[in-house]
Amino acid sequence: MPKVTKEYINRKRSEILEAAFTVFQQKTLYEMTMLDVIKQAGLSKGGIYRYFSDIDDVIIELINRETQKKDYRGRIEKIINNNNDETVIEELLCFLGRYINETVDTLGKIQFELTVLIANHPDKAKKISSRLTEQENGQYLIESLFQMIIEGVNKGEFKPETSLEDIFSYIRVYIEGVVKVVVLEKCYRDGQNSIDPEKMMMMLSRTIIGMLKQ
Amino acid sequence: MPKVTKEYINRKRSEILEAAFTVFQQKTLYEMTMLDVIKQAGLSKGGIYRYFSDIDDVIIELINRETQKKDYRGRIEKIINNNNDETVIEELLCFLGRYINETVDTLGKIQFELTVLIANHPDKAKKISSRLTEQENGQYLIESLFQMIIEGVNKGEFKPETSLEDIFSYIRVYIEGVVKVVVLEKCYRDGQNSIDPEKMMMMLSRTIIGMLKQ
Amino acid sequence: MPKVTKEYINRKRSEILEAAFTVFQQKTLYEMTMLDVIKQAGLSKGGIYRYFSDIDDVIIELINRETQKKDYRGRIEKIINNNNDETVIEELLCFLGRYINETVDTLGKIQFELTVLIANHPDKAKKISSRLTEQENGQYLIESLFQMIIEGVNKGEFKPETSLEDIFSYIRVYIEGVVKVVVLEKCYRDGQNSIDPEKMMMMLSRTIIGMLKQ
Amino acid sequence: MPKVTKEYINRKRSEILEAAFTVFQQKTLYEMTMLDVIKQAGLSKGGIYRYFSDIDDVIIELINRETQKKDYRGRIEKIINNNNDETVIEELLCFLGRYINETVDTLGKIQFELTVLIANHPDKAKKISSRLTEQENGQYLIESLFQMIIEGVNKGEFKPETSLEDIFSYIRVYIEGVVKVVVLEKCYRDGQNSIDPEKMMMMLSRTIIGMLKQ
DNA sequence: TATGAATGAGGATTCATTCAT
DNA sequence: AATGAATGAATCCTCATTCAT
Numbered sequence: 001m002p003k004v005t006k007e008y009i010n011r012k013r014s015e016i017l018e019a020a021f022t023v024f025q026q027k028t029l030y031e032m033t034m035l036d037v038i039k040q041a042g043l044s045k046g047g048i049y050r051y052f053s054d055i056d057d058v059i060i061e062l063i064n065r066e067t068q069k070k071d072y073r074g075r076i077e078k079i080i081n082n083n084n085d086e087t088v089i090e091e092l093l094c095f096l097g098r099y100i101n102e103t104v105d106t107l108g109k110i111q112f113e114l115t116v117l118i119a120n121h122p123d124k125a126k127k128i129s130s131r132l133t134e135q136e137n138g139q140y141l142i143e144s145l146f147q148m149i150i151e152g153v154n155k156g157e158f159k160p161e162t163s164l165e166d167i168f169s170y171i172r173v174y175i176e177g178v179v180k181v182v183v184l185e186k187c188y189r190d191g192q193n194s195i196d197p198e199k200m201m202m203m204l205s206r207t208i209i210g211m212l213k214q
Numbered sequence: 215m216p217k218v219t220k221e222y223i224n225r226k227r228s229e230i231l232e233a234a235f236t237v238f239q240q241k242t243l244y245e246m247t248m249l250d251v252i253k254q255a256g257l258s259k260g261g262i263y264r265y266f267s268d269i270d271d272v273i274i275e276l277i278n279r280e281t282q283k284k285d286y287r288g289r290i291e292k293i294i295n296n297n298n299d300e301t302v303i304e305e306l307l308c309f310l311g312r313y314i315n316e317t318v319d320t321l322g323k324i325q326f327e328l329t330v331l332i333a334n335h336p337d338k339a340k341k342i343s344s345r346l347t348e349q350e351n352g353q354y355l356i357e358s359l360f361q362m363i364i365e366g367v368n369k370g371e372f373k374p375e376t377s378l379e380d381i382f383s384y385i386r387v388y389i390e391g392v393v394k395v396v397v398l399e400k401c402y403r404d405g406q407n408s409i410d411p412e413k414m415m416m417m418l419s420r421t422i423i424g425m426l427k428q
Numbered sequence: 429m430p431k432v433t434k435e436y437i438n439r440k441r442s443e444i445l446e447a448a449f450t451v452f453q454q455k456t457l458y459e460m461t462m463l464d465v466i467k468q469a470g471l472s473k474g475g476i477y478r479y480f481s482d483i484d485d486v487i488i489e490l491i492n493r494e495t496q497k498k499d500y501r502g503r504i505e506k507i508i509n510n511n512n513d514e515t516v517i518e519e520l521l522c523f524l525g526r527y528i529n530e531t532v533d534t535l536g537k538i539q540f541e542l543t544v545l546i547a548n549h550p551d552k553a554k555k556i557s558s559r560l561t562e563q564e565n566g567q568y569l570i571e572s573l574f575q576m577i578i579e580g581v582n583k584g585e586f587k588p589e590t591s592l593e594d595i596f597s598y599i600r601v602y603i604e605g606v607v608k609v610v611v612l613e614k615c616y617r618d619g620q621n622s623i624d625p626e627k628m629m630m631m632l633s634r635t636i637i638g639m640l641k642q
Numbered sequence: 643m644p645k646v647t648k649e650y651i652n653r654k655r656s657e658i659l660e661a662a663f664t665v666f667q668q669k670t671l672y673e674m675t676m677l678d679v680i681k682q683a684g685l686s687k688g689g690i691y692r693y694f695s696d697i698d699d700v701i702i703e704l705i706n707r708e709t710q711k712k713d714y715r716g717r718i719e720k721i722i723n724n725n726n727d728e729t730v731i732e733e734l735l736c737f738l739g740r741y742i743n744e745t746v747d748t749l750g751k752i753q754f755e756l757t758v759l760i761a762n763h764p765d766k767a768k769k770i771s772s773r774l775t776e777q778e779n780g781q782y783l784i785e786s787l788f789q790m791i792i793e794g795v796n797k798g799e800f801k802p803e804t805s806l807e808d809i810f811s812y813i814r815v816y817i818e819g820v821v822k823v824v825v826l827e828k829c830y831r832d833g834q835n836s837i838d839p840e841k842m843m844m845m846l847s848r849t850i851i852g853m854l855k856q
Numbered sequence: 857t858a859t860g861a862a863t864g865a866g867g868a869t870t871c872a873t874t875c876a877t
Numbered sequence: 878a879a880t881g882a883a884t885g886a887a888t889c890c891t892c893a894t895t896c897a898t
Binding site (some may be wrong): 461462463473474482483612 | 887888889892898
C-alpha cells in the first residue's frame with residue numbers, strides 16, 4: 001500500500017498550484033519557469049517533478065483550477081430561463097461584461113496569455129487544449145447566446161438580413177476585442193480604466209438586437 | 215573586407231533583418247535570440263554586433279522596416295479627400311479590412327506580439343517605443359477616421375445619441391478584436407480562414423453609420 | 429545527489445578552492461577565470477555556481493583560507509611576551525623574515541597580486557576587502573612591532589632622534605621591498621634565490637635598533 | 643621606391659605611442675588592449691598591425707620611449723664627479739628620491755606594472771626584456787652607486803663589517819619598497835601623500851653610510 | 857518520497873587578429 | 878597603405894531536468 005494517500009498528493013498539487021498562481025500574478029504564463037514555481041512553493045528542485053511533469057503541466061492545471069473556481073454556469077442558465085428572446089441577449093451580454101470585469105485579473109489574463117502561448121507553439125497547443133477540462137464560462141455563455149439566437153430565428157422572432165454566421169463572427173470578434181483591451185489596461189498598464197466592459201457590452205447588445213430585429 | 219560603401223552596410227543590415235524576419239515567422243518577437251538570427255543569417259557569432267547592438271535593436275529595426283514597407287498613407291488620404299462624410303467611413307473601414315488582410319502575417323503579428331512584449335517589460339517598452347519611427351498605418355487610419363467623425367458632428371451631419379467617446383471605444387475594441395482573431399487564424403493556426411476581415415469591417419461600418427446617423 | 433551533509437558542502441568548497449589554488453599557481457589572481465577553476469576542479473560548467481557566485485567569491489575565499497591556514501598569531505604573541513624591549517624587535521623581524529620565506533608562494537603572491545587587483549578596481553576593492561576575515565599575520569606582526577616601539581619610547585628605553593613616523597615608514601617601505609623582491613624571485617623567476625629574507629630582516633633589525641638607541 | 647618615407651612611419655608610430663600613453667594613464671599596462679589603443683589613436687582596426695605586431699610590441703616601445711624621454715644620466719655623472727666618496731652616496735640617493743618623485747606617474751607606474759606583467763608571463767618576459775633598449779636611469783644610478791661603493795672599499799675609505807653583497811641587497815630592497823609604496827599611493831589611491839621619497843632616501847643614505855663607515 | 861547536486865545545453869558578448877579590397 | 882568586415886575563441890551565466898542517496 002502506498003505510504004502517501006491520494007489526499008496528500010492532491011493537497012501537495014494544490015499548494016504548488018497556489019504558488020504558481022502567485023507567480024502568474026507577477027509574470028506572464030509563458031515567462032513562468034519551473035524554478036519560479038519551485039521557489040515560490042518552497043519546494044526542492046527535483047520535488048516538483050513528482051507532481052507535475054513540466055511547466056506546461058503546471059500551467060494546464062492552473063488554468064483548469066482557475067476556470068473551475070468561477071462557475072457561473074448556474075447564473076447563466078438562470079438568465080436564459082428567466083428572459084424572453086428579446087431581453088435575453090441584453091441580459092447575457094450585460095452579464096458577460098460584468099464577468100469580464102470580475103475575472104480579468106485571472107481568467108482574462110490567462111485567456112490572453114494562453115492565446116499567445118498556444119499561438120506560438122502549435123505542438124503545445126494540442127497538448128494543452130486536449131487537457132483543459134472545463135469550458136470557460138465566457139465560452140459557455142457565448143455558445144448559449146448563439147443557441148438562443150438560432151432558436152429565436154427558428155421561432156421567427158428574429159429576421160436578420162445578415163447571415164447568422166456573420167453576426168456570430170461579429171459578436172466573437174467584438175468580445176475578443178473587449179477582453180484584449182481590458183486585459184491590457186487592467187493587467188499590464190497602470191490601471192487607467194478608460195474602458196468599462198459592461199458599457200461596451202451594452203453597446204454590442206444594442207447593435208446585435210438591431211441586426212436581428214431589422 | 216576593407217572600407218565598404220554605405221550601400222554594403224545597408225545591404226548587410228537588410229540581409230540580417232531578412233534573416234530576423236524568417237526567424238520571426240517561426241518564433242515570437244520575445245523568443246527570438248541573437249543566436250537565432252546569427253544562424254539564420256549565416257553569420258559568425260561576433261559578426262552581428264557590428265550591425266546590431268542587441269536583439270532589441272534587431273527587433274526595433276525589423277518593426278520599422280516592416281512598417282515602412284507598407285506605406286498606405288497616400289491611399290488613406292486619397293480616400294479621405296475623394297469621399298463625403300457619409301461614404302468615407304465605409305471606405306476607410308473597408309480599406310482597413312483589406313489592409314489587415316494584407317498585413318496580418320507581418321504587421322499584425324508584430325503588433326500583437328509587440329503588445330505582449332511591451333506589456334511585460336515596461337523597461338524595454340520605453341526603449342523600443344522611442345525608436346519606432348513610423349506610426350503604423352492602421353493607427354493613422356483610425357486617427358483619421360475619428361477626425362472625420364468629429365468633423366461630421368461639428369458640421370451637423372452626424373447626430374449621434376451615444377457619446378463620441380463611447381463610439382470610438384466601440385470602434386477601437388472591435389478593430390482590436392478583428393486583428394486578434396485574424397492574426398490567430400492566419401499566423402498561428404493552419405490557415406483555416408473562417409473570418410474575412412473585409413466583411414467584418416463592412417459590418418462595423420454599417421453599425422457605426424447607424425450610430426451616427428440615428 | 430540528495431540532501432547532503434554540511435560536511436560534504438564544505439569538502440566540495442574546499443576541493444574547488446584547492447583547484448583554484450592550483451590555478452593561482454599558474455596565473456595571477458586577476459587572470460583567473462571561472463572556467464579555469466571549473467576545468468581544474470573537473471566540474472560541469474554550471475556546477476560551480478552552487479558553491480561560488482562568481483570569481484571574486486572564489487578569490488575571496490581562497491585568500492581567507494590561505495590566510496587562516498597560517499596562523500602565527502600565537503607565536504607572535506609568545507615572542508612579544510618572552511622578550512624585553514631590546515630583543516623583541518630583533519626577534520619579531522627575524523620571525524617575519526622566516527614567515528615571509530615560508531609563505532611567499534601563497535600569501536606573498538596573494539598580497540602582491542591583491543594589491544594590483546585592488547589598485548585597479550576600486551569597485552572590487554571594497555567588495556573584496558570587506559569580506560576578508562582575518563588580518564594577515566604580517567600586518568599583525570608589524571602593528572605589534574610598532575606598538576612595542578611606542579611603548580619603549582614611552583618607557584624611556586628608546587630615544588630616537590628621528591620621528592617615530594619616519595621610522596615606521598622606513599620599516600614599512602623596507603618590508604614591502606623585501607616581500608616584493610622575494611615574491612618576484614620565488615614565484616615568478618626560476619627559483620634563483622639570491623635574497624634571503626631572514627638575513628634581510630636581521631639587517632633591518634640592526635638598523636632600526638640603531639635608530640632607536642642612538 | 644617606397645611611397646612612404648621612414649619619417650612617415652616614425653611619425654605614425656609616435657602618434658600611436660602617444661595614444662598608448664594616454665591609455666596607460668587610465669589603465670594598467672596589462673589591461674591595455676589593442677582596441678584601447680586603436681580607439682584612442684583614431685586608427686582603423688587593422689591599421690595598427692602595420693606598425694606594431696601586437697600589444698606587447700606597443701608596450702615595449704612605450705617603455706623605451708618613456709625611458710629615453712627622461713635622461714638624467716648626465717646629471718648622475720655630474721653628481722658622481724663633483725663629490726667625494728663620502729658625500730656622493732647621500733647626493734645620489736637624494737637625487738634618486740627626487741627622481742622617483744618626478745617620474746612616479748610614468749616610469750614608476752611602468753616599472754611596477756611591468757613587474758607584474760613579466761612576473762606572470764615568463765614567456766613574455768624574455769621577449770620584453772631583450773628589447774628594452776635603455777637601462778632605466780634608476781638602474782643606472784644604482785649601478786653607479788654600487789660602483790662608487792666598491793671603489794670606496796678598494797681605496798680603503800669604507801670598511802664595512804657587513805658583506806657588500808648584503809649591503810647592496812639592502813639598498814635594492816629598500817628602493818624597491820619605496821617605489822612600490824609611492825606608486826601605490828600616487829598612481830592608484832587618492833593622492834594621499836603619506837610618504838616623501840626624498841626623505842625616505844635620506845634615511846637610507848644615513849643607514850648605508852653607517853654600515854660602510856662603521 | 858524527497859532532496860538537491862550535477863549536468864549540459866543555450867544564450868550573450870568581447871576582442872585579437874586576419875585578409876580581401 | 879589603409880580600411881574595417883569577418884571570424885572564432887573565450888568567457889560568463891541561467892535553467893530544466895536527471896538521478897544517486
